[in-house]
Amino acid sequence: MTKIRGFAIRGVLKYVKHSGYPGGVAAIAETLSSEVAATYEDEIQRGEWYPYPVYQEMLKAVCDRMGEGDPEFMAEVGHFTSQFEGNTMFELFSGQTTVERLLRNAAPLWPMYCDTGAFETEVGDGTLRATLCGFPEISPYHCNLLPGWITGMGKAAGAESGEVTQPKCVSRGDEHCVFQASWK
Numbered sequence: 001m002t003k004i005r006g007f008a009i010r011g012v013l014k015y016v017k018h019s020g021y022p023g024g025v026a027a028i029a030e031t032l033s034s035e036v037a038a039t040y041e042d043e044i045q046r047g048e049w050y051p052y053p054v055y056q057e058m059l060k061a062v063c064d065r066m067g068e069g070d071p072e073f074m075a076e077v078g079h080f081t082s083q084f085e086g087n088t089m090f091e092l093f094s095g096q097t098t099v100e101r102l103l104r105n106a107a108p109l110w111p112m113y114c115d116t117g118a119f120e121t122e123v124g125d126g127t128l129r130a131t132l133c134g135f136p137e138i139s140p141y142h143c144n145l146l147p148g149w150i151t152g153m154g155k156a157a158g159a160e161s162g163e164v165t166q167p168k169c170v171s172r173g174d175e176h177c178v179f180q181a182s183w184k
């Protein structure tokens with residue numbers, strides 16, 4: 001089974017806490033399966049690996065409860081988590097603060113975050129095409145979170161504005177998920 005790193009889960013929990021949602025994470029966790037809910041009884045550890053449903057079910061619960069079930073809402077969560085992780089990412093990439101370099105160097109780090117799938121990137125002048133291969137079971141909520149994450153990282157690296165679309169997605173029957181980003 002696919003596994004995901006604790007820091008990704010913690011970013012989502014931090015979003016819920018930061019938003020001031022009534023009842024916080026505990027209220028969101030009411031809709032989780034009992035198996036997954038049990039994992040949330042202990043503190044999620046940054047560096048530990050968790051079964052993918054722990055993340056997947058939380059993303060869906062957050063979207064249903066906080067975003068009225070609209071998958072587009074997840075971009076906001078992704079944007080928040082990119083700022084939250086920003087400091088760690090910039091420590092890794094100290095001195096590489098152009099958008100192009102940051103995103104090109106961030107893509108190969110996917111395996112630090114999730115043990116399934118890999119990113120291939122093509123970087124142009126102000127554009128990035130990132131293909132996520134080998135992860136046909138990715139949650140559509142996760143797919144919808146990534147554009148917000150990419151935009152957030154771009155802004156953190158100095159872009160004035162950015163736009164990210166997903167022209168291809170496994171949940172729409174495509175072979176891979178493709179993210180197309182442009183920024184100024």
Ligand SMILES: [Zn+2]
Pocket residue numbers: 138140143166168169170171176177178
């Ligand atoms: Zn996708």
